[in-house]
Amino acid sequence: MxxxxxxxxxxxxxxxxxxxxxxxxxxxxxxxxxxxxxxxxxxxxxxxxxxxxxxxxxxxxxxxxxxxxxxxxxxxxxxxxxxxxxxxxxxxxxxxxxxxxxxxxxxxxxxxxxxxxxxxxxxxxxxxxxxxxxxxxxxxxxxxxxxxxxxxxxxxxxxxxxxxxxxxxxxxxxxxxxxxxxxxxxxxxxxxxxxxxxxxxxxxxxxxxxxxxxxxxxxxxxxxxSPAQLGLRAAMQLYSQIFALRELKPGETVGYGARWTARRPSRIATLAIGYADGYPRLTDSSTQVYLHGRYAPVVGTVSMDMLAVDVTDVPEAKLGDQVELWGEKVLVSDVAAAAHTIGYELLTKVTLRVPRHYIGQD
CATH class of the missing domain: 3.20.20.10 (Alanine racemase)
Structure with a gap:
């Protein structure tokens, strides 16, 4: 793969x-x-x-x-x-x-x-x-x-x-x-x-x-x-990777429908994941991903195969970086809330296009 x-x-x-x-x-x-x-x-x-x-x-x-x-x-x-x-x-x-x-x-x-x-x-x-x-x-x-x-x-x-x-x-x-x-x-x-x-x-x-x-x-x-407050550990961590980076000027937009507009000089990363993989299409501006020890917001409309992230405040972000969509640092329940649904739906909707890598197999 x-x-x-x-x-x-x-x-x-x-x-x-x-x-x-x-x-x-x-x-x-x-x-x-x-x-x-x-x-x-x-x-x-x-x-x-x-x-x-x-x-x-x-x-x-x-x-x-x-x-x-x-x-x-x-x-x-x-x-x-x-x-x-x-x-x-x-x-x-x-x-x-x-x-x-x-x-x-x-x-x-x-x-x-x-x-x-x-x-x-x-x-x-x-x-x-x-x-x-x-x-x-x-x-x-x-x-x-x-x-x-x-x-x-x-x-x-x-x-x-x-x-x-x-x-x-x-x-x-x-x-x-x-x-x-x-x-x-x-x-x-x-x-x-x-x-x-x-x-x-x-x-x-x-x-x-x-x-x-x-x-x-x-x-x-x-x-x-939170899961930690209940003594639980997230069993699924959903990851993708930055495969494109671009600089935007104030006033430029991102994605279908031009739903997000840059208010400052911005650095935008594109990840190789979208709603065909099970990531919710309709999220709001509170949705975040995690990389380099920091959170970065998802911006614009999630596409079928890609989504965009504002990494302006993560200057070390580079091509090939692994990004957590949900798991230990980003709670699936928080992503679900931003998409006006529940974590159950997101977990069960991760499609077969996304390979599962297992650890802890006996």
Whole structure:
């Protein structure tokens, strides 16, 4: 690969962050969420690193799970969105995948299928997210139906998902926890509530299974808190290189739409990265990169393959310099905020054109 743009993935940081999740809830089992190619970090590499540490993984769908199984990952894998097609069910049972069940229509399908080995299920309850899940009031009927289906293993895990667990000023999470426990307390079944934010903020949600995701990759799940404040280490550092430099006079502009105008004699560096690599096109003037121990602002409109940086205050900047777009010095959450989105989106949108260079592989 000749283009000087790449993502450095620190797998030791992923393991460190996983251990932080475990330490915060030592009485829970901590399932590692590695959906969406481990939030852009590489699901297989992350799974190999966490195998033997995490008792289970979670992905969105069976395609993601099969890719891991076919690559030699034998850890149990939960399918968070369940199945879309009945043909998936025997495949899931064959490979020992755990299936999330979220409505009675799925039970109708399961009741008509005979399996060679029982399917381990999780049952999702809707406590206010109103996306997936059955109403808490329907839990007794759902459990009765599950018990009547021979192909389903006994003792399903009961789960729910929080709508705003990172926002302490809202009481919705407290209400969701209370509603969930009110419905599940008499079942004696294992429970799962906590996502990354709840691992930090809602100890009452620490049950038999926690499901951290974004924190495993060192991006903060809590607004106003940096990864370092939460004991996390950034797992992805996104780098590119200066491949052009030019001097601008006051009044000259940069990029499509001439959105940025030089107010002083300025030195502009062009980097070999753009929105086709996953860097957000619509950022504001607060977006920065890091080089030579200093921050420099992104200027003008981000192009498909390039972006411009004002390095006037970094006089030592030169052709071939490596520049951090996000990682340890530039938080992905800060870049996301400037683009009016969230770090989750930026991490998962780093495209395949950007090679991943792994460190910490066992």
């Amino acid at each position: 000749f283009r000087p743009t790449y993502a450095r993935i620190d797998l030791d940081a992923v393991l460190h962050n996983y251990r932080q999740a475990v330490a915060l809830a030592p009485n829970s089992q901590t399932l590692a969420v590695i959906k969406a190619d481990a939030y852009g970090h590489g699901a297989l590499a992350v799974a190999k690193k966490l195998a033997g540490h995490a008792p289970a993984f979670a992905v969105a769908c069976i395609d993601e799970a099969l890719a891991l199984r076919n690559a030699g990952i034998h850890t149990p894998i939960l399918l968070l969105e369940g199945f879309y097609d009945p043909k998936e069910i025997p495949i899931a049972a064959q490979h020992g995948f755990w299936m999330m069940i979220h409505d009675e229509a799925q039970l109708d399908i399961l009741s008509k299928i005979r399996l060679d080995k029982p399917l381990h299920c999780w049952l999702k309850l809707d406590t206010g997210m109103h996306r997936l899940g059955t109403a808490v009031s329907r839990l007794p009927q759902m459990l009765q139906r599950l018990a009547e289906i021979d192909s389903i293993a006994p003792d399903p895990v009961l789960a729910t998902h929080f709508a705003c667990s990172e926002e302490l000023q809202k009481d919705m999470t407290t209400r969701q926890i209370a509603d969930f426990y009110a419905g599940a307390k008499c079942t004696g079944l294992p429970l799962s509530l906590a996502n990354s934010a709840a691992v930090y903020l809602h100890e009452a949600s620490h049950a038999q299974w926690n499901r951290p995701g974004i924190m495993l990759y060192g991006s903060t799940p809590l607004p106003g808190k």
